Amino acid sequence: MLHGVDLDVWPGELTVVLGANGSGKSTLLRCAVRLLDPDAGSVVLCGAELVGARGRELREARRQAAMVFQQVLLVRRRSAVENVAYGALGELPLHRSLSSRLFPAELAERAHASLARVGLADMAWKRADTLSGGQAQRVAIARALCQRAQLVLADEPVASLDPRAAEEVLVLLGEIARVEGLATLVVLHQPELAFRYADRVLGIVSGQIVFDAAPASLDEQRVAALYQGAVT
């Protein structure tokens, strides 16, 4: 359940959301692109109201935000570069999107460039189900880049990765935020990673944002209390 969440995230900034299980972190991200329908209230994403939006209007609004999920949600039987290009499906006319062979050459170039950006240029033709967890998550980030969204929403993107791959993914998300100028909102369960990589940290308890501060101004006790639901 979310209560009165009003959140601005800025281009070039990596914002991390921390909170206990069930606090509403994933709900916040899923509502933001209306993968979940809120019971009441409104969802305004990049100036567009999502509640009540249907068809083309909803798809246009969703294109402004790219999602990176906790479980790497790639199409397993397709190549890495095809998966990256899927990020731009929404901008293609129907007749150019019926098969990946019909995708425009410009999109193919963009997909390869996005893969190169995440350091996987040589993995372009590998099937998604043959990639390691870290590589697959980087492909998902490349897909977000290929989407040319204004906002990247990452829902526990390092939850299933080993510590080294997790650091690589967070470094990459930070670079994307700063170099590409994207607003990046990342849900994490590891406060230490938030302190190290975030420009801004949000704490969420029972669907309400209880603090919004730079990592340097936060003390560990306040964050620890977040996981006991004691922050007010």
Add this chain to the structure above:
Amino acid sequence: MSETTVEGTLPGRSFTRPRSVRRRLLGVVAVIAGTALFAHAWRDTGASFTSLFSGFHNTVNLLGRSVPPDGSVLKDSIRASILTFDTALLGTAGALVLSLLLVPLAARNITPHRFAYEAARLVIGVTRAIPDFVFALIFLVAVGLGAFSVVLAIAAHSVGVIGKLYAEAVEDMDMGPVDALRAAGAGRLQVFLHAVLPGIAATFTGLALYRLDTNVRSVLYLGAIGGGGLGFLLYNSLQLFQYQQATTELAVLLVLLLVVERVSLMIRQRIV
């Protein structure tokens, strides 16, 4: 060494849970009802051990008159077996196309509207409920004698069977890639083509091949009622007491069924 005493009731000595009188009575009633059902079926079908034994003598006699096989019908049998396969192939392909059009509506997790879901499920339910034999009788009248009416019958019935299996496969699939593409702003058809179809392509192909295998067998008996092919030849030979011809046709039939089954199994093992 300390001694521990355990007090209380000893556990039971049986592996089965004690049953109430009501449950025991229900068990007795179930046994009586089951026995009555089988007794009725035995009487209704005129089953008898005497017929079984006298039939055995007739079968031995029939086998004696069936050898050696008549090689003069080999060419016709092979041609008819190809027609049988072609009929099954076209019927299955028609059913596949129609099923793929129905699946986006008939799978609860991707259907655009409840009304579309109910309508698609109704089509699937009705076509599945009507046997291919009944469809064949209808199409033999509507289109005329020949293999094409069997193609239509096979297609019509298989839409229900394949459509149901495909819709259930989609409902059981991992929705992750679907959510990922929806979140990126892809439309329904784009999501179906690029996330749903690749996700269950192996299941779809496996089911289609299995259905082709089943349909080859169905075409055989539908052929006997006017659909042509190997079934028709075999039926005629038996009606005209040409048992040596029937042996050749049965041998070709066996080869056809084995080849279709083996090839379909090989493909399924490679892709699934």
